[in-house]
Amino acid sequence: MKILIVGGGGREHALAWKLAQGRRQPTLFCAPGNGGTAAIATNLPIEAEDLDGLTAWATTHHPDLTIIGPEAPLCAGLTDRLQAAGLRVFGPTRDAAQMEGSKVFAKEVMRAAGVPTAEAHVFDNANAALADVRQRGAPIVIKAEGLAAGKGVFVCATLAEAEAAIREILLARAFGDAGRRVVIEDFLDGEEASILALIDGEHIVMLASAQDHKRVFDNDAGPNTGGMGAYSPAPVVTPALWPVIREQVFARTLAELKRRGITYKGVLYAGLMITSAGPKVLEFNCRFGDPETQVVLPRLRGDLLPALDACVDGCLDESLVAWSDEPCVCVVMASGGYPGPYAKGMPITGIADAARQDGVVVFHSGTRLEHEHLLTSGGRVLGVTARGATLPDTVQRAYRGTEKIHFEGAHFRTDIAARALKRKVLQGDKRVQADLAAKHG
Ligand code: AMP
Numbered sequence: 001m002k003i004l005i006v007g008g009g010g011r012e013h014a015l016a017w018k019l020a021q022g023r024r025q026p027t028l029f030c031a032p033g034n035g036g037t038a039a040i041a042t043n044l045p046i047e048a049e050d051l052d053g054l055t056a057w058a059t060t061h062h063p064d065l066t067i068i069g070p071e072a073p074l075c076a077g078l079t080d081r082l083q084a085a086g087l088r089v090f091g092p093t094r095d096a097a098q099m100e101g102s103k104v105f106a107k108e109v110m111r112a113a114g115v116p117t118a119e120a121h122v123f124d125n126a127n128a129a130l131a132d133v134r135q136r137g138a139p140i141v142i143k144a145e146g147l148a149a150g151k152g153v154f155v156c157a158t159l160a161e162a163e164a165a166i167r168e169i170l171l172a173r174a175f176g177d178a179g180r181r182v183v184i185e186d187f188l189d190g191e192e193a194s195i196l197a198l199i200d201g202e203h204i205v206m207l208a209s210a211q212d213h214k215r216v217f218d219n220d221a222g223p224n225t226g227g228m229g230a231y232s233p234a235p236v237v238t239p240a241l242w243p244v245i246r247e248q249v250f251a252r253t254l255a256e257l258k259r260r261g262i263t264y265k266g267v268l269y270a271g272l273m274i275t276s277a278g279p280k281v282l283e284f285n286c287r288f289g290d291p292e293t294q295v296v297l298p299r300l301r302g303d304l305l306p307a308l309d310a311c312v313d314g315c316l317d318e319s320l321v322a323w324s325d326e327p328c329v330c331v332v333m334a335s336g337g338y339p340g341p342y343a344k345g346m347p348i349t350g351i352a353d354a355a356r357q358d359g360v361v362v363f364h365s366g367t368r369l370e371h372e373h374l375l376t377s378g379g380r381v382l383g384v385t386a387r388g389a390t391l392p393d394t395v396q397r398a399y400r401g402t403e404k405i406h407f408e409g410a411h412f413r414t415d416i417a418a419r420a421l422k423r424k425v426l427q428g429d430k431r432v433q434a435d436l437a438a439k440h441g
Pocket residue numbers: 118141143150153155185186187188189192214271282283
């Protein structure tokens with residue numbers, strides 16, 4: 001059993017880690033992988049965006065399954081290319097991946113399907129866009145239409161900010177062609193959660209909930225990042241919300257795509273705002289989340305591969321996934337300066353010490369091995385991940401892991417999962433109250 005995983009981040013390391021524990025003991029290849037996947041897979045010197053290189057490797061080596069991690073190759077049609085060569089692929093085709101690749105397309109699908117989401121207008125002309133925000137007022141949210149590595153969204157508190165965002169996207173073309181159009185949408189108030197669903201074209205199996213921490217600094221301050229940490233489950237997704245999300249978000253979306261002749265297979269990731277009026281979709285992604293995957297997969301009981309296989313083969317079933325009650329927390333350690341410019345090539349020490357802690361696993365994101373030395377090679381470097389019996393224990397374990405790890409300039413948030421801890425206090429969890437009281441006096 002040969003599996004190719006496309007990508008080289010923490011998500012791909014977590015996928016490889018989970019698959020490596022599988023009963024069928026697959027032989028794993030990662031393209032390009034990172035310093036962490038090198039220990040459990042063969043890293044291939046092929047970039048995730050190199051569709052020709054990946055297709056050439058796959059048609060020569062015939063993996064039994066290819067799992068595509070990042071959005072760029074999905075939106076560029078890697079699935080279509082490999083399928084055309086007769087290969088089995090986990091990940092949506094190019095037309096289905098438009099759910100992430102074009103925020104305009106996703107909004108049109110949502111509107112037609114009746115999926116709850118923010119009211120939005122689309123413009124390619126700056127003057128018309130400026131007139132729209134002036135009429136609607138702030139707060140308001142401005143989004144570049146296309147892929148912008150999470151940086152094309154501006155949540156604007158004032159009209160001046162909104163006007164600046166429109167100019168940056170449409171006139172300065174800060175995101176190139178991804179900013180040919182803007183989506184201007186109402187600001188939604190609430191708490192965010194990520195729900196990822198496996199979809200085989202027909203059936204929907206939602207994975208455990210998670211919450212990401214997108215801002216770089218504690219208390220959600222500073223600019224957006226790719227994600228500074230995550231935890232699962234996200235208690236904001238109460239049991240009553242699950243059937244609502246299944247029906248109003250996933251089932252309606254799938255039906256509308258089908259009406260348009262598009263079959264969705266793979267992961268559909270819904271970024272949700274849980275508002276006082278119920279869950280509303282902020283965005284769709286066409287892949288596993290990063291770092292959500294790092295906290296969801298450790299909670300999956302048993303094998304991942306049968307569920308992925310079932311997605312590809314169209315026989316997905318709820319019985320293929322079951323979840324541990326134990327929470328999981330991931331703290332991302334980033335390079336100094338990230339999400340701005342940062343240095344690469346810093347030596348990393350202490351990972352083995354961190355991983356020796358009970359319940360701790362360290363997923364690599366931006367690392368590479370050079371002559372047996374582990375060096376930083378990206379903005380997000382490591383995801384120190386822990387499981388434990390309770391959320392406070394789990395948070396503590398993850399942070400104890402970070403204490404062991406060193407690289408020059410390392411920074412991380414110190415409040416991962418704080419929202420869930422606070423919520424537990426509100427719900428009267430005595431242990432958590434005692435813990436917080438001890439910590440904060
Ligand atoms: P997106 O990439 O569309 O999920 O947007 C990135 C982040 O911007 C989200 O995780 C939210 O924190 C925020 N955001 C996006 N759309 C809205 C909205 N309509 N109202 C409030 N915040 C939003």
